[in-house]
Amino acid sequence: MELVIIINEMAGHGLAKKRGNRLISELTVPFKAEFTTHIGHATAIAQSYSSKNSATLIIVVGGDGTIHEVIKGVIGSEKMIVGVINGGSGNDFGRAFPIFKNAQEIERYVLKNKPFSRKQDIGIVQSTNGAEWFMNNSGFGIDAAVTHSVNQSTVKAQLNRLGLGKLAYAFILLKELKKFKPFDVTVISNGQKYTYRNSYLVVASNQPYFGGGMKISPTSLMDDGLIELTIVHNISKLRLLAVFGTVFFGKHTKFKVVKQHVAEQFQVIVHAAVIGHADGEFIGNAPVDGAIYFKVSKEAWQVATN
Known part of the structure; x- marks a missing residue:
């Protein structure tokens, strides 16, 4: 399973940048890091990976707006799985949906033979x-x-x-x-x-x-x-x-x-x-x-x- 990290460094007035940098420094499994630069960028990044049609875990480090954009980019895909590390100020997504807390949890997930995911409505x-x-x-x-x-x-x-x-x-x-x-x-x-x-x-x-x-x-x-x-x-x-x-x-x-x-x-x-x-x-x-x-x-x- 490919691991992709999408970070919105502006989210949470710097909180996402701090948590994203920590995640990158602690991960020991292969991954790709992507940084958003404008509105809609996270959707475009997610769509680019979704089009490859290969099993991918996208970890979003940002707020609800960034998560919203990423989910838009993977709707309908059977190969894309979304995970989140809270990095915003409101973080309503994380109150209702499962989230990751640290790099260790993400690594354990990626290394599983059959990582578990759940289909969600939108x-x-x-x-x-x-x-x-x-x-x-x-x-x-x-x-x-x-x-x-x-x-x-x-x-x-x-x-x-x-x-x-x-x-x-x-x-x-x-x-x-x-x-x-x-x-x-x-x-x-x-x-x-x-x-x-x-x-x-x-x-x-x-x-x-x-x-x-x-x-x-x-x-x-x-x-x-x-x-x-x-x-x-x-x-x-x-x-x-x-x-x-x-x-x-x-x-x-x-x-x-x-x-x-x-x-x-x-x-x-x-x-x-x-x-x-x-x-x-x-x-x-x-x-x-x-x-x-x-x-x-x-x-x-x-x-x-x-």
Whole structure:
């Protein structure tokens, strides 16, 4: 089995670079190291190895954005297996999917006669803006507004240096919430139509976590052929903050203002130009009154399991 290391040295404000260098210095088995230099580069690297159609373990050292890109590059391949060493600031992937902790674990895996992997689902969000994959979640609303602002802000970097990176989301939520306008959303699933007024977010999940550890969809599984849709609606901004505090523990689903649906696919109509994301990356605004489709692609890629 060929071993390839893909490192995004910018991820985690230097954390991925530090862990990548350590990994390279400690590995004693043959490997190739690749370093990303721009957005989309990790996808291109992964695709180049996938096209060889030979058994390959790709270890990603980076954050969720880099992992997202690598998985995009190996979708549908029976030969490519993805492994991860956390190197980002949010690391939601590592909260739900198996990861490696060090070079020794990777070496033991590569040297096995039959290294074990597990096929995983991946989500798809599609609209007039195009289509995008998501391994974690995708949505429209205050979560996307906050995530986009966090990615553009210097506050996140400053808090990361103090070991308080998780506070960035909460800090910017307060800022974004002041100017955010709730929206109406229509959900069509399994032949049923639902309308939710004054909504703050609608998010489809393939695994439980988003936003650096918030358990937005507690029952989501990555290999069950289903996605979960969460809507928060008809709630004041003050009460939303109270509910927000329970999301880290997955307790928000007990509130009547939080609604969840489970299906293989959803059609969602957002009645406002609300910002959207896929795995924390900006995907444009929702087409006003236009259809957005959330779907699941079953067993689309493979993750390494120890």
